[in-house]
Every structure is written in structure tokens, then in C-alpha cells.
Amino acid sequence: MADVTSEDIQFRDDVTVELVKATAQDSDVIFAARVSTLGEQSLHPAEDDAQSGGLIRYLMRERHGSPFEHSNFTFYVQAPIFVWREHMRHRMCSYNEESGRYRQLRPVFYLPSPERRLVQVGKTGAYDFIDGTPEQYAVVSEATESACRKSYESYEAMLAAGVAREVARIVLPVNIYSSAYVSMNARGLMNFLSLRRKSEDSRFPSYPQREIEMVAERYEEEWAKLMPLTHAAFVANGRVAP
Ligand SMILES: Cc1cc2nc3c(=O)[nH]c(=O)nc-3n(C[C@H](O)[C@H](O)[C@H](O)COP(=O)(O)OP(=O)(O)OC[C@H]3O[C@@H](n4cnc5c(N)ncnc54)[C@H](O)[C@@H]3O)c2cc1C
Structure with missing residues (x-):
């Protein structure tokens, strides 16, 4: 018996990002870097925020990346x-994702909000996006909703006929939601942010898809609270990952 049906279909225009756990603070960078001159004493560095900030900025500027790896x-x-496909290209992250073989996938689908810019302009690699018209938004809404309803009904029909979940899922579209735990250290996170956020402060601008940028924005918000000096140094250094 299916625990959810196409009657329960939901459309969302956002992403969920929750910080589950972290061992991450600016002093993680300091003790790792100071071992080179202090040895075992580096675990108790007598530094104030100004000195720590100076060292972190130096490491960032010179691209001494490994001290940024001692956090999680x-x-x-x-x-x-479709966001996970892009996210999972980031090999510095560790992933565990819900299975479409071992559980029935939920009928939760992405539908862009009316604020999502729909029209692409500019040249390859540096696209810009501008607002769609109400008519264009209506086309997106209607086409997306009807395709999702139809595909989820086909999925259910196969499950009801006794077909394995791993086969039935082949009709589901790439805007269906999936969930995963993602772990990374601050160095991996900076690499992700340098590529998946569009910022005028970036020395090497990137033009990510808006939906993965929504994930990146939430990561950055959480990270900045935990490692404010490292975050500030990353921004000041043109968002170049060390
Ligand atoms: C705007 C944008 C458009 C993109 N378009 C496309 C596209 O059209 N097609 C496509 O296929 N991909 C595309 N990508 C994905 C992109 O090519 C990268 O795969 C993705 O951004 C992950 O980056 P990364 O390899 O630096 O990350 P990670 O895998 O996390 O790697 C981090 C760093 O580790 C090092 N590293 C990791 N693995 C290796 C390795 N095997 N050998 C050497 N060094 C390694 C590198 O220094 C790398 O920068 C796009 C990405 C962006 C941001």
C-alpha cells in the first residue's frame, strides 16, 4: 500500500538547508597553521582576534589552503x-542521499516562484536573467504542474502493478525533491561558494544556476556565523577559494 499518492502532490519554490552539526571555528585555522612554528604549543595559541584575523587573511591571500581543512x-x-546533479560534482563534499530504490519518493516538486527570472540573455558562460512576463510564468506553471502530476500518476501505476521502485522511478522528472546529508570542511565550502554564488565582489565571477545558488546562500549564512574571521577574509580576498 502506497503511503503517499498523487493526491498529496506538493509544489515548492525553495530549498531546505539545515546545519545539523559543526565543529568549526576560526581557531581551528589558527592552531593548524601555527603548528609549523609552535609545534605542540599551537593548541594554545595566545592570539587575540586581530592577530588571528591577520594570520587568516595572510593564509587566504597566499592560498595556503590546508589550515582551512580542520573544520567540519x-x-x-x-x-x-537537477540541483543535486550540480551539487554532486563537488567532490570535496561527502554525501548520503535518500534512496529511490528503498523508499517511495515523495510527490514534492519544484515550481519556480513568480520572482524567479525566466529569460536568459547574454553570452555563453556569463548569462544574465531577466524577468519573464506573466504569460511566460503561466506557461511554466501549467506545463510543470501537469507534467509532474502525470509522471507521478504513472509512477504510482507502476508501483500498484507490483513494479520495483527502482524501475518505476524512471518516469519521474528532475524537479522532484530529494534529500541528503552533505558534509564538508571550510576549504571545500569556499570552493563551492566561489563557484555557486554570483557576486560582484568575486575576483573570478561565476554564473551559477539560481536554484543551486539558493543552497549556497544558506551554507554561507551558517558558515559566516561559525567562522566570522575566515568568512570575512574570503570575501575580502575576492571570494577566491584558497
Ligand atoms: C557556472 C558553472 C557551470 C558549469 N557548467 C558545467 C557544464 O556545462 N558541464 C559540466 O560537466 N560541468 C559543469 N560545471 C561543473 C564544474 O565543471 C565542476 O565540476 C564543479 O563546479 C565542481 O567544481 P570542482 O571540481 O572545483 O569541485 P570539487 O570536486 O569539490 O573539487 C575541488 C578541487 O579539488 C581538486 N580536484 C578534485 N578532484 C580532482 C581531480 N580528479 N583531479 C585534479 N584535481 C581535483 C580541484 O582543485 C578542484 O577545484 C559547471 C560549474 C559551474 C559553477
Whole structure:
């Protein structure tokens, strides 16, 4: 018996990003870097914020990346599969994702909000997006909703006929949500942010898809609270990952 049906279909225009656990603070960078001159005494560095900030800025500027690896964040993320396809290219992250073989996938689908810019302009690699017209938004809404309803009904029909979940899922679209735990250290996170956020402060601008940028924005918000000096140094250094 299916525990959810196409009657329960939901459309969302957001992502969920929750910080599940973290061992991450600016002093993690300091003790790791100071071992080079202080040895075992580096665990108790007598530094104030100004000195720590100076050292972190130096490491960032010179791209001494390894001291930024002694931290860890685990996020719980719900996002559409087309976002996961991009996210999972980031090999510095560790992933565990819900299975479409071992559980019935929920009928939760991404539908862009009316604020999502719909029209692409500019050249390859540096696209810009502008607002769609109400008519264009109506086309997106209607086409997305009807395709999702139809595909979920087909999925259910196969499950009801006794077909395995791993086969039935082949009809589901890439805007269905999936969930995963994502773990990374601050160095991996900076690499992710340098590529998945569009910022005028970036020395090497990137033009990510808006929906993965929504995940990146939430990661950055959580990270900045935990490691404010490291975050500030990253921004001041043109958002270049060390
Ligand atoms: C705007 C944008 C558009 C994109 N378009 C496309 C596209 O059209 N097609 C496509 O296929 N991909 C595309 N990508 C994905 C992109 O090519 C990267 O796969 C993705 O951004 C992950 O980056 P990364 O390899 O630096 O991350 P990670 O895998 O986390 O790696 C981090 C760093 O580790 C090092 N590293 C990791 N693995 C290796 C390795 N095997 N060998 C050497 N060094 C390694 C590198 O220094 C790398 O920068 C796009 C990405 C962005 C941001």
C-alpha cells in the first residue's frame, strides 16, 4: 500500500538547508597553521582576534589552503534533483542521499516562484536573467504542474502493478525533491561558494544556476556565523577559494 499518492502532490519554490552539526571555528585555522612554528604549543595559541584575523587573511591571500581543512560542517538539504546533479560534482563534499530504490519518493516538486527570472540573455558562460512576463510564468506553471502530476500518476501505476521502485522511478522528472546529508570542511565550502554564488565582489565571477545558488546562500549564512574571521577574509580576498 502506497503511503503517499498523487493526491498529496506538493509544489515548492525553495530549498531546505539545515546545519545539523559543526565543529568549526576560526581557531581551528589558527592552531593548524601555527603548528609549523609552535609545534605542540599551537593548541594554545595566545592570539587575540586581530592577530588571528591577520594570520587568516595572510593564509587566504597566499592560498595556503590546508589550515582551512580542520573544520567540519554537516547540512541536511532538500533540493530538486537537477540541483543535486550540480551539487554532486563537488567532490570535496561527502554525501548520503535518500534512496529511490528503498523508499517511495515523495510527490514534492519544484515550481519556480513568480520572482524567479525566466529569460536568459547574454553570452555563453556569463548569462544574465531577466524577468519573464506573466504569460511566460503561466506557461511554466501549467506545463510543470501537469507534467509532474502525470509522471507521478504513472509512477504510482507502476508501483500498484507490483513494479520495483527502482524501475518505476524512471518516469519521474528532475524537479522532484530529494534529500541528503552533505558534509564538508571550510576549504571545500569556499570552493563551492566561489563557484555557486554570483557576486560582484568575486575576483573570478561565476554564473551559477539560481536554484543551486539558493543552497549556497544558506551554507554561507551558517558558515559566516561559525567562522566570522575566515568568512570575512574570503570575501575580502575576492571570494577566491584558497
Ligand atoms: C557556472 C558553472 C557551470 C558549469 N557548467 C558545467 C557544464 O556545462 N558541464 C559540466 O560537466 N560541468 C559543469 N560545471 C561543473 C564544474 O565543471 C565542476 O565540476 C564543479 O563546479 C565542481 O567544481 P570542482 O571540481 O572545483 O569541485 P570539487 O570536486 O569539490 O573539487 C575541488 C578541487 O579539488 C581538486 N580536484 C578534485 N578532484 C580532482 C581531480 N580528479 N583531479 C585534479 N584535481 C581535483 C580541484 O582543485 C578542484 O577545484 C559547471 C560549474 C559551474 C559553477
